[in-house]
Amino acid sequence: MSHIVVIGAGQAGASLVGKLRSEGFEGEITLLGAEDGPPYQRPALSKAYLLGEMERERLFLRPRDWYDGNDINLRTGTRAVAVDATNKTVTLEGDEVLVYDHLAFTTGSHPRTLPAAIGGDLDGVYTVRDLADADAMTPEFVKGRRLLIIGGGYIGLEAAAVAAKLGLHVVLVEMADRILQRVAAPETSDYFRDLHTVHGVDIREGVGLERLVGEDRVRGAVLSDGMELDVDFVIVGVGIYPATALAESAGVAYDNGILTNAQGRTSDPHIWAAGDCATLAWKGAQIRLESVGNAIDQAETVARNMLGANTDYAPKPWFWSDQYDCKLQIAGLNIGYDHVVTRRTGDAQSHWYYDGETLLAVDAMNDPRSYMIGKRLIEAGKSPAPDVIANPDTDMKALLKA
Incomplete structure (x- = not known):
């Protein structure tokens, strides 16, 4: 029976171990987290939690007994200090050593x-x-x-x-x-x-x-x-950088993040990475996506590939931000855009990023309809003409059928 060790008990780590179990993995799973509590959602920290509108327990992605019930060894307040990729071991503070068959880094990022x-x-x-x-x-x-x-x-x-x-x-x-x-x-x-x-x-x-x-x-x-x-x-709030020190010391290739192939595997065949700490292949380049959506989707793909699925990760980027009574929702990546089209309908507003005639991304402010339609258009590879988007009388839903 094999042992999978996951270092980093954030959104990506929690998603990875959950997917391993739901996909039928019956071996040993250890999830290591340096913080004292179980994995929790971070975006709310600068929004509802800081405002006092969300209780601490509501931050947790799953109750602690869920991990026990799924035979996942969640070790909080536990810091990994070294990885020996040759002997496939992880050394913890206090010199305890874990032996792994496969290892995943979901170590996230650090604030500058x-x-x-x-x-x-x-x-x-x-x-x-x-x-x-x-x-x-x-x-x-x-x-x-x-x-x-x-x-x-x-x-x-x-x-x-x-x-x-x-x-x-x-x-x-x-x-x-x-x-x-x-x-x-x-x-x-x-x-x-x-x-x-x-x-x-x-x-x-x-x-x-x-x-x-x-x-x-x-x-x-x-x-x-x-x-x-x-x-x-x-x-x-001057940005973040990927938490790669442990991977670097283990000899895993990195460049502004832990380098992974399309399936989430690193330069070591027994080591994987997902979330903020990992790069991913996108349009011929290696990029990092700092988002909850990517942490979940990439980690779940890695879990399936650890079990032999051999599936490439196809990112579908989405992000959000809450400020006052405005909800910003973002679909796609605006990298390489050359012009922006603005759409206004009542109090809703959205900005549509184009590279020539190709739709790349949408920023939607209090406009969930534009966000959802834009997301589906981008994922389907469809690019409505910019003047069609700008026209407030356009039937947006009809664009999905075009």
């Missing part, structure tokens, strides 16, 4: 932090990546306090929305020319800049952080334009 030289190690400076981060910063969200957010990506904007709703004074600085510059078109940036401005958030683009000020705890900030701010706490 500020250097200590500019005050990144001061008390009151936070990132939003795990449950401990969210719990640590929750007491800071008191009406009237001053929050500085560094980074205008989705994490920073979601945190700004929470803080503004709770009555804090929020300044958000983005070093690039516009918020969401790395991930979205100017039209989407404009939409969310206007949304946050209406709610009182002070967004400053093209402005970076020079340094944070304080003895032990942050009390101020000096920005790259010379402006000095008094602040009570700081949230840093």
